[in-house]
Structures are given as structure tokens and as C-alpha cells.
Amino acid sequence: MYISLIAVSGVLCSFIGIYAYFRRKEMPGASTFMIYIAVQAIYIFAYAFQLSSDTLVEIKRWTILEYIGIAFAPVLGLKLILRYIGKSVSRVLSAALFVIPVITMALVSTNDLHHLFYKSMKFREDTSLPFVEVVIGEWYIVHGIFTFSCLLAGVILLSRQWTKTKKIYRKQLATLICGQFIPMISAFVYLMGLTPGGTDPVPFMMSITSAMYIWAILTTRMLTVVPIAKESIFESMREGVIVLDSADRLIDFNGAVSRMLPRLNNGWIGKKLDDSWQQLTGSPFPDVRRPNSMQEVQITAENGAVAFYQIRSSQVRSRNGELAGSLLMLIEVTEQKLLQDQLKEMAYYDGLTKIYNRTQFIHRSKEILQQARHRSEPVSFILFDIDFFKHVNDTYGHETGDQVIIHVVNVCQQIIAPEMLFARYGGEEFVLALPSASLREAGELAERIRTKLERSPLSTKYGTIKVTSSFGAAQYSEQSDTLEALLRDSDAALYEAKRAGRNCVRLAKEIPVRLV
Numbered sequence: 001m002y003i004s005l006i007a008v009s010g011v012l013c014s015f016i017g018i019y020a021y022f023r024r025k026e027m028p029g030a031s032t033f034m035i036y037i038a039v040q041a042i043y044i045f046a047y048a049f050q051l052s053s054d055t056l057v058e059i060k061r062w063t064i065l066e067y068i069g070i071a072f073a074p075v076l077g078l079k080l081i082l083r084y085i086g087k088s089v090s091r092v093l094s095a096a097l098f099v100i101p102v103i104t105m106a107l108v109s110t111n112d113l114h115h116l117f118y119k120s121m122k123f124r125e126d127t128s129l130p131f132v133e134v135v136i137g138e139w140y141i142v143h144g145i146f147t148f149s150c151l152l153a154g155v156i157l158l159s160r161q162w163t164k165t166k167k168i169y170r171k172q173l174a175t176l177i178c179g180q181f182i183p184m185i186s187a188f189v190y191l192m193g194l195t196p197g198g199t200d201p202v203p204f205m206m207s208i209t210s211a212m213y214i215w216a217i218l219t220t221r222m223l224t225v226v227p228i229a230k231e232s233i234f235e236s237m238r239e240g241v242i243v244l245d246s247a248d249r250l251i252d253f254n255g256a257v258s259r260m261l262p263r264l265n266n267g268w269i270g271k272k273l274d275d276s277w278q279q280l281t282g283s284p285f286p287d288v289r290r291p292n293s294m295q296e297v298q299i300t301a302e303n304g305a306v307a308f309y310q311i312r313s314s315q316v317r318s319r320n321g322e323l324a325g326s327l328l329m330l331i332e333v334t335e336q337k338l339l340q341d342q343l344k345e346m347a348y349y350d351g352l353t354k355i356y357n358r359t360q361f362i363h364r365s366k367e368i369l370q371q372a373r374h375r376s377e378p379v380s381f382i383l384f385d386i387d388f389f390k391h392v393n394d395t396y397g398h399e400t401g402d403q404v405i406i407h408v409v410n411v412c413q414q415i416i417a418p419e420m421l422f423a424r425y426g427g428e429e430f431v432l433a434l435p436s437a438s439l440r441e442a443g444e445l446a447e448r449i450r451t452k453l454e455r456s457p458l459s460t461k462y463g464t465i466k467v468t469s470s471f472g473a474a475q476y477s478e479q480s481d482t483l484e485a486l487l488r489d490s491d492a493a494l495y496e497a498k499r500a501g502r503n504c505v506r507l508a509k510e511i512p513v514r515l516v
Contacts, residue, residue, distance in 0.1 A: 003048050003051050006044055006047060006048045006051070007044075007045070009044050010041050010044035010045045010048065013037055013040050013041040013044060014037075016037050017034055017038055017041065020033050020034050020037065021034060032076060032079055032083065036073060036076035036080055039068055039072045039073050040069050040073050041069075042066075042068045042069045043067075043068065043069025043070055044069070046062045046066040047062070049062045050062035050063060050066065056121065056122070056123065056132070059121070059132055060111075060121065063108065064109050067104060067108045068105070070104075071100075071101035071102075071104040071108075071143070072098070072101045072105075074101075074146075074147045074150035074151055075097045075098055075150055077150065077180060078097070078150045078154050079097070081154045081157055081158060081176065084176065085158070085161055087157075100142065100146045103139070104117070104139065104143045107139050116137045116139045117136075117137050117139050117140050117143075118136065118140065119135040119136065119137050120134065121133075144187075147187070148184060148188070151180050151183065151184035151187075154176075154180040155177055155180045155181050155184065158173060158176055158177045158180065159177060161173060178209060179209045182209055183209065237256055238256060239256060239330060240254065240257035240259075240260045240261075240309075240329065240330035240331075241253065241254045241257065241327060241328070241329055241330075242257055242273070242327070242328040242330070243325065243326075243327060243328075244273055244325050244327075244328065245324070245325045246324060248272055248273050248274065249271060249272055249273070250270065250271055250272075250273055250276060251269060251270070251325070252269070256330070257330060260299070260307070260309065260330055261280050261281070261299070263279075268280075273285060273328075281297075281299050281300075282300070283297070283298075286311055294310055294311065294312045294313075295310070295311050296308060296309070296310050296311075297309050297311055306334075307334045308333050308334045308336075308337040309330045309333065309334075310330070310331045310333050311328055311330055312328070313326055313328055313329075314329075347359075347360070350423070350424040352402055352405060352406065352424075353406060355409055355422050355423055355424055356421065356423035356424070357423060357424060360423065361421060361423030361431060361433070362483065364433070365381075365421060365433045365483050368421065368433055368435050369476065369482075369483055369486075371435070372436075372476060377435070377436045378436060378437060378438050378475060379436065379437065379476045380433075380434045380437045380438065380439055380474065380475045381431065381432065381434070381442070381473065381474055381475075381486050381487060381490045382431065382432040382434065382445065382472070382473045382490065383425065383429065383430075383431050383432075383471070383472050383473075383487065383490035383491055384429070384430055384431075384432075384446065384469045384471040384472070385427075385428050385429040385469060385494065386404060386405070386408060386467065386468075386469050387467075387468045387470055387502040388502075389401065389404065389427075392404055392465065396465070400460055400462065400465075401428075403458065403460060404428075404458060404465065404467055405428060407458045407467060408467060408469065409422075411449070411452050411453050411456050412432075412449055414452070415448055416432065416445070416449075420432055420433065420434055420435070421433035421434075421435075432445075438475060439473060439474070439475035439507055439508070442473040442475065442507075443473055443505055446471040446473055446505040447505050449471070450469060450471060450503065450504070450505055453467055453468055454466075454468050454503065468502065468503035469503070470502045470505075471497055471504070471505040471506070472491060472492065472494030472495070472496065472497055472505075472506050472507075472508070473490060473493060473505070473506075473507050473508065474487075474490040474493060474507070474508035475508070489508040490508065492508065493506040493507055493508045494506070
């Protein structure tokens with residue numbers, strides 16, 4: 001019966017090896033695992049044949065074959081565990097681990113020549129079974145210490161990962177710990193002479209560990225996922241990752257998200273993301289429910305620091321195609337956003353005054369003209385510049401000249417409406433586009449600006465400087481139906497204001513408006 005149980009253990013090992021071979025493309029470290037299972041199966045079957053042997057010569061022959069498994073299985077198991085927890089070892093150290101097993105294999109094979117492993121081997125007289133009584137040699141002790149160390153190291157390494165492993169993967173971890181711990185204890189009991197009749201319990205115990213492996217394979221997909229290694233990758237990612245179930249409840253997140261959202265902790269797990277996001281950031285969760293969608297969000301920290309993130313969503317489906325949940329990836333784009341804003345600032349706005357530059361004004365004004373044609377509404381333009389600006393630069397310097405330009409912009413912004421388009425046209429010259437405004441209304445606005453500037457002198461380190469401007473305005477008409485023509489008419493009216501002594505407003509010749 002004992003031989004039959006051992007044979008069952010070997011069959012179970014073989015089954016695991018065959019399964020691993022067919023799933024090798026899905027398994028990290030498949031080759032190491034298959035070799036590990038193979039040497040265990042060799043050990044188990046060789047021991048079964050040893051128990052059925054009648055002569056000491058046959059027993060010695062099967063013992064040599066047993067040690068293919070006994071010598072190499074502990075090292076292969078340790079390597080498998082190191083891969084499972086995501087720890088890499090150098091090739092030199094990996095090769096060094098096999099030095100003692102190789103020596104053991106050589107000494108067992110040639111034991112009759114030196115007796116360093118077994119000093120003697122003979123049949124036991126107190127049992128009818130072919131059990132052999134051995135007197136161990138020096139290298140047997142060395143090999144035993146090494147084997148026990150490998151098994152103990154595996155148990156310690158796996159046990160240290162217990163608190164770091166999510167509950168869903170702890171069944172795998174417990175299976176691997178038992179796979180190391182049970183043979184280690186069994187071997188220890190055998191060496192202490194505590195087993196009935198001096199039988200080796202390790203092969204029998206391997207039937208238990210093999211059954212546990214099969215259970216773990218079928219219930220937790222132990223061979224197709226390496227949760228601790230994946231956990232290390234998950235936590236080391238720079239991008240934040242949030243895992244949701246099919247009901248949009250938060251079930252997991254990595255450390256990067258914790259840094260992005262400092263208030264996020266395990267207490268939020270199980271809550272709906274919509275409610276959680278509102279409480280965590282103070283803003284509604286962006287609409288990224290559609291597969292492979294992406295949106296940019298702004299998050300303000302408690303210290304007032306503003307950060308920008310791209311949120312990308314992807315669905316997670318089970319093997320049968322059902323929706324299992326979704327992954328949200330948060331990628332910080334603060335630097336890119338700030339750079340983009342700077343480039344936009346340079347492309348759209350004047351560097352000194354922060355109002356639109358000439359290029360952007362022309363682009364937007366053409367859109368205003370097109371809308372005016374479509375709606376049959378008037379539109380007017382005002383062109384003005386600062387009187388005697390060259391004299392200011394020559395007398396007080398360009399720094400003071402810049403102060404004058406900024407002063408004019410600030411005064412204008414106190415009067416103009418938000419829907420009006422205001423830009424620096426060049427140097428000390430400015431331009432306004434007034435949607436839905438007639439020429440008379442444009443003239444009235446220009447007069448208010450002129451009066452405000454005249455009554456708002458600029459204080460500088462050189463004293464008070466009186467700032468005035470000359471204005472010219474024109475309205476869209478059939479004769480001036482392009483932006484170029486309107487600006488040309490406004491410039492002509494501005495020239496008339498200068499001829500009239502400056503600090504005044506002149507309107508282009510009014511022509512009956514008929515929009516098409």
C-alpha cells in the first residue's frame with residue numbers, strides 16, 4: 001500500500017509537469033518549474049522501485065537515480081520561489097547554488113570507492129520489507145545542511161511576502177509555503193529516526209503537496225499568474241493605476257495614485273468611484289466610461305499646488321468575455337501642460353501686455369466678420385496708438401515706455417466688454433474688434449477710452465507722465481467687406497485724428513450698411 005501511495009504521488013507530479021508543458025507560454029519561469037517537477041517525479045518513482053527491489057545492488061542503483069531529485073529539487077524550488085517573488089540573482093550565484101548538488105550526485109554515484117556519503121548500507125533485520133539501514137558519511141551531513149537551508153530559505157522568503165500579498169493571491173502563497181515546509185519537516189523527522197520502521201516519509205508527503213499544487217492550479221491559476229512579481233511591477237509604476245469592479249467600485253490602487261491623491265487609503269476600497277472622487281478632489285469624476293477613452297483633469301492639492309493628469313480607461317473582461325471591471329491609469333502631464341500653456345501664450349498673446357497679439361487678432365477677427373455676415377449684424381473696428389510715444393522712449397528709456405504700454409492696456413480693460421476683441425497691433429498701436437457694434441457705438445467707446453486715458457496720468461520714478469491716444473474707427477460695409485479693408489479704413493481715420501492734433505477720435509466716412 002505504501003508503494004502504491006508513493007506511485008500516486010509520482011503520477012500527480014507527472015500530471016503537473018504535463019500541464020505546465022502545455023501552458024508554458026502563459027507561465028513565467030515555465031522551464032524551471034517543469035525541471036523542478038521532473039526531478040521530483042524521478043525521486044518519487046525511483047524510491048518506489050527501490051522499495052520493490054530484492055537485492056542491495058538494485059537498491060544502490062535506484063538510490064543513485066533518487067538523488068537526481070534529492071540533490072537538485074531544493075535548489076530548483078528555491079529558484080522558482082525567487083522568480084515568484086520577483087527577486088533576480090546573478091548567473092554566478094545561480095550556478096554556485098548547483099555546486100553542492102553536483103558534488104552530491106558524483107559522490108553518491110561513486111560511493112563504493114570512497115564511502116564519503118554512506119559509510120555502509122545493509123538490509124534491516126527487524127522488518128520483512130526491503131528497508132536499508134545506512135551509516136551516513138561526512139558529505140551526507142554537508143548535503144543535509146544545504147538541503148535544509150534551501151527549504152528553510154524558501155519558507156522564510158515566502159512568509160515575508162504574506163502581508164504584502166493581496167488576499168485573493170494568498171492561497172497560492174500558502175500552497176507554495178506548504179510545498180517547501182512539509183518536505184522540510186518530513187526530512188527532519190526522518191533524519192531524527194522518528195518514522196515508523198525507518199521509512200522515508202518525504203515521497204509520501206509529496207503526494208500531499210502535489211495534490212495541493214493541483215488544487216491551486218485549478219482554483220487560483222497558480223501557474224499562470226505570479227502575483228508577488230506583478231505586485232512589485234504594479235507598485236513600481238510611475239503611472240497611477242486604479243482597479244474597479246464591474247459596478248465601478250474601487251478594489252485596488254497602486255502607490256503612485258496614493259501620491260497623486262494623498263487622502264486615498266484602503267478605507268476607500270469598496271466605495272463607488274463617483275462618490276469617492278468627488279470627496280478626494282472636490283470635482284466630479286470625468287466621463288471616461290467609454291472603452292479606451294481619455295480625458296485631462298486638474299487636481300488641486302491641500303497645499304494649493306495644481307497638477308494635471310490624463311485619465312485613460314480600459315475595460316477588463318473575463319475569459320468568457322463578460323465585463324469584469326476596468327482599469328484607470330493616471331498619467332501626470334503637469335510639465336507638458338505648463339509647457340503647452342507657455343507655447344500657447346507665445347503663439348496667441350503679446351508677451352508684454354498679455355492681450356492678443358496681431359496674428360491671433362487677425363485670425364479671430366475673420367471669424368467675427370464671418371459671423372456678422374451670417375447673422376446680418378454690424379461689426380466695427382477701432383485702431384489707436386499712443387501719442388508721442390517715441391518721445392517717451394527717447395526721454396525716459398524703453399523700460400518706462402513699456403510701463404506706458406501696460407498702463408494703456410490696464411485703462412482700456414477697465415472699459416471694454418468681455419466679448420470685445422482687444423489686441424496689441426504692433427509697437428504702441430492697439431486694435432479693438434466690436435461685434436454687433438455700429439460705427440457710432442465704436443466712436444462712443446473710443447471717446448470713453450480717450451477720456452479715461454487723458455484723466456489717468458502714469459506715475460513713474462521720473463515723475464508723472466500724461467498719456468493720450470489718437471483713435472480711428474471703421475464699420476463693416478459692402479465697400480469694406482474684408483478685414484484688410486476695414487483695418488485700412490480705421491488706419492486712415494487714425495491718420496486724420498493725428499492731423500487734427502492727436503488725442504481725439506475720428507470715424508471713417510459712414511456708408512449705409514447692407515450686410516449680405
